[in-house]
Amino acid sequence: MLIFTPIVVFAQQVDDDHALVIMVNIERIRAQLLLADQSLTAGDSEMAFAHAFIPHTTTFPSIKSQLKEIDEKSATQLEALLTDLPVNIRSADQPVDTLRQDIAQIESLLDGISAKLGPLASDKAMTSQNVVFLLKDAVQSYKLSDGGSGRVNYENSMGLVNVAEIKYKTIAHSLAASRSAEINSFFTGLKSSIEQKAESDSVKRFTDAIERDLAEDLSLSAGSExxxxxxxxxxxxxxxxxxxxxxxxxxxxxxxxxxxxxxxxxxxxxxxxxxxxxxxxxxxxxxxxxxxxxxxxxxxxxxxxxxxxxxxxxxxxxxxxxxxxxxxxxxxxxSPPAGFADIKGLAAGFGTYTGERKDIGQADDPAKAAVRNGIDEIRIKLDETLRLYKEGKAEGALLTSRSAYLDSYENVEIPLRPIDPDFTLDMEIKFAELRNLMQYGAPFAQVEAKVIEIRRGLDESERLVSGTGIVAPTIAFSTSFSIIFREGLESALIVGAILTYLEASRNERFKKHVYYGIVIAFAATAVTWFVAQFIISISGASRALIEAIAGVSAVAVLFWVSFWILNKVETKRWIEFVKAKVWKATTTGSVTVFVMLSFFTVYREGFETVLFYQAIISFAEYMEWYVVAGLVAGLAVISGITFAVRKLGRKLPLRVLFGLTMGVGAYMSIAFIGNAVREFQEVGYIQTTHLIDTVPRLDINTAAMTGIHPTLETIVAQLVLLCVYLVGSLYVLFIQPRRNRAIESARKSRADLAKKEAKDVQ
Incomplete structure (x- = not known):
């Protein structure tokens, strides 16, 4: 029985094309490492970062699966090192010597993986092909540099030529002396042309000449132009x-x-x-x-x-x-000489990211679903990372955080990078910073703060990939409409009732003072909005904490207002309430009273509106214009209702309207409490118990507009509040009226009995 080593087995299974793809991309990585090392030596960290970033984002992903088939352990180590290298360069936390040691370790891994290709790695024909493809990359990079003005691509062209020359020298001894001397002269001319920033055609002449000289060693057939x-x-x-x-x-x-x-x-x-x-x-x-x-x-x-x-x-x-x-x-x-076939897959690992740019949400449905699943897995792993680190198990926490990135977030990056490559880089840096903090033994509070940053970034990642869709913007519009309609309607009804009473009681001289109060209230509402924005900006609190506090505040106000409105559902009682306010003002005869009455009537609703819109804006990211549209539509409807009531003498079904606004308020309260609890979970104030496989997983925007998140704590909070609303509504709408009727009936019965007794006495 024959026993093959893993090296031989893979060498037998892989074909020349796949082997060439691996070999070329390994040398592409090596070229960028060489350039990064040179930049570090020159003290240019920006260029070092630019070159170190290319293998991680472009080259390695194109051969990741193939490398794992060769040597999964080495491929995983290589991926981790390529991920950390650019971040460590950017952070400037490590000395240059340490960074260069990391580069040397990566090169050692590349050598080990290359060796596992077996005889193909040193085959003369394969090496010749490798050289020519690297030179083609060099020409393409030089063209992209626009005559050397694009520094990264310009340096890439020279780096690729240098690596191609190093690779060529491994087979130079097998060529005739005259041919070898000629190729050497072509390499000299090629580098000279690049250094002098000659026309790209001049550069290509030399690479074509080298290709022709190596043509007899090529194993693939293709025509040469x-x-x-x-x-x-x-x-x-x-x-x-x-x-x-x-x-x-x-x-x-x-x-x-x-x-x-x-x-x-x-x-x-x-x-x-x-x-x-x-x-x-x-x-x-x-x-x-x-x-x-x-x-x-x-x-x-x-x-x-x-x-x-x-x-x-x-x-x-x-x-x-x-x-x-x-x-x-x-x-x-x-007489067509031998040439190179256009190997499928080689283009994927070339250069910096130059793929198609996409707008938010321009990903297919399977990609969106994969992103949601990946983000759920990352959240669980981040929670586990914090737990392990808090227990003093730093090594386990580090491995878990690395898995969160390599096994999950890298799959999120695939559809995310074309949409926002800069944000993708920022997230990669955050994950690396988290690992570095744990490696350096940072306090738990610092590690937790970095995890909170990553959690926020996960939400943004999902928003960018998923887009707004249709459901979430519709909810944003309707919620915004409901807020302004609810608050505006209440103000319009009270002010309308005041004006109507003044007209009926022939106190029209006070009407202008009512209008003064309304104008002042609008101005005060606008000032309140900007003051709230300013306080938030200087508070120093995290965005998640601010959103949580705003959500809880909105819930409290909505809860109080909803039941206050319920107590005014009866039209008769509502009219009595308004008349009592106006009668009190007219008896004093002071114009200030009317100004203050209309001011507080409108400003109270304006203050609530500011609070509610602060809450909804914080959750409706990328849907702000739908919120604005709902606001405008609501104001238009309120204006129409006011005109119908004041000018046309129409009557409103107050019981229905107040019942409807109470229902809307209950819905918003439940949505806000779900979001508020989740934000408290994000900052670590409330424990998180995931229910990912139990509660339906909505996309991030729909979840934000409904407050439905797959955690036990958010669901319990919403259910409790829903029960409170149901019980409260049952009491106010049915039990309390029935009790009041019973009391009133009892009083009437006693009164009738007293009258009868008095009559009998007479």
Whole structure:
């Protein structure tokens, strides 16, 4: 029985294409590590971060699953190190030597994983392909740098060339000396072109030349755009050498050199093999003449006459070579050299994140569901992290927090990054900061504060991926409409009743003072809004705590107002209430009383409105315009009702309206209490007992507008408040009226009995 090691088993299972994808991406990572190390040495932490961030966000994810098939343990370690490296660079908490040690550890892991590819890792053809793909990356990065102005891409191009050259040198000994020398000269010219920030076409000429020289070692077949008929190349060379002389005579030596390079790199290179077949010495002479001597004369700006004589000598040798190839079949037939196939999957690991940008909510439904599930798992793991750390089990807490990121949040990042890459980076940094705090033995309070930040970020992550949808904005609009309608209606009815009573009692002289009070109340309400915003901004309290306090305050006011309204449901009692207020004001005859009466009538509702809108705005993120639309619609309806009552003499079904507003108030109270309890849980003031598999998991926006969250504490709070409303409503609407009727009936019976007794006495 044969027993294979894991290395051999994988090497047998993987095909060349998949192996090449892994090899190229490993070298891409290595290039960025090299650049990050150079930036750290130069003291440029920003560029070090930029280069260290690319492997984590772009390159490693493209081969993560494949690496785990090779060596899951090493792949997991590699992922963790690549995740932490950019964050540690950005935080500047670690010395440069420590960061460089981390880079060395990553490179060691890369070497170990490469070794497990078996013979493929050192195969000459595979290495040649690896080199060429890295050079293609370099050209693409150079083009993206826009002539070197984009610093990250510019440095990427040079880094990729350097890594490609290092990789090439591992097989250089197996090439013919002349070919090896030629490739070395091309690498020199390539780096020189990048350093001088030459045109991208000049850079590409050198990479194409290296590809052609390595073509005989390639194992994949693909056409090369530069292939053609030998006769065409001879013609091109003559034309280009003529152009060389024209530019030299004009004193434009730089352009002359470009023509000389094109003549050699893009044309003579294709003729080398067929010429060598008939006359190796002639091929070698022409190669030296065109590649080195002619360019050397141009660079030294030799006199035009000397250069012309040298060019004529080259042309004579070309005629001899052309005669040798006159009867060669390749002279008149296309001869495509070997090339590279477009390996599927290689593009995924290239460069910085340049994927499609998306708007909020532009993710498919499965991705949204996966994000919700992932965030639920992260919340549970964060709670477990805090528990373990509080118990002194720092190692277990660290492993749990790492799992929260690597096993869960990385899946959230996939749909999140195209929507907001900057926020995605911010969350990655927060997770890394949490791990660093625990590694350094920070106090529990600091670790807990960082977890609270991450929890807030999880909500934002879900909002960005899920979008607002339809249900949540509808609830936001209707809730906003209900708030302003409820508060505005009450004010309008009281003020309307005041004005009507003044007209009926012929005290119209006081009406303008009522209007003064209304205007002052509106101004005071606006001031209250801005004062509330200012106090919140300078309070220093966390946003979650502020939202929790605002929610509880709103619940308390809604609860009191709802039952106050219930006690005024009977139309007769409501009218009596208003008349009592107005009669008291008219008896004093003081205009101040009317101003204050209308002011407090409107401002009380305005103050409540500010409180309620502060609460709803805090929960309706990305739905603010729906809240504004509800406010405007509510004001419009109230204006219409006021006009109908005042001008058209319409009567309102007060019992129905007050019952409806009480129901709306109860709904808002229950939603606010659910959100308030959750915010207290977020800041650690209330314990969290997850009911993820028991309570329906709504998307974050719908949950915020209904207050329904999958935790025991929020559900219990909502159920208790609902029961209080039901019992209170039952008492106020049914039990209390029945009792009052019974008392009134008893009093009437006693009165009737007393009358009868008095009559009998008479």
């Amino acid at each position: 530069s292939a053609g008929v030998n006769a065409k190349y001879f013609s091109n060379i003559r034309t280009l050498l003529t152009n060389v002389m024209t530019e030299v005579k004009s004193g434009n030596y730089k352009q002359a050199e470009q023509h000389a390079i094109t003549a050699y790199v893009d044309n003579f290179e294709y003729l080398e093999t067929p010429i060598e077949k008939y006359d190796p010495e002639l091929k070698g002479t022409l190669e030296i003449d065109m590649r080195e001597n002619l360019r050397g004369m141009i660079n030294d700006e030799k006199p035009s006459q000397a250069i012309e004589e040298y060019v004529n000598g080259i042309l004579g040798k070309l005629e001899k070579a052309e005669e040798l190839l006159a009867n060669d079949t390749s002279f008149s037939q296309p």
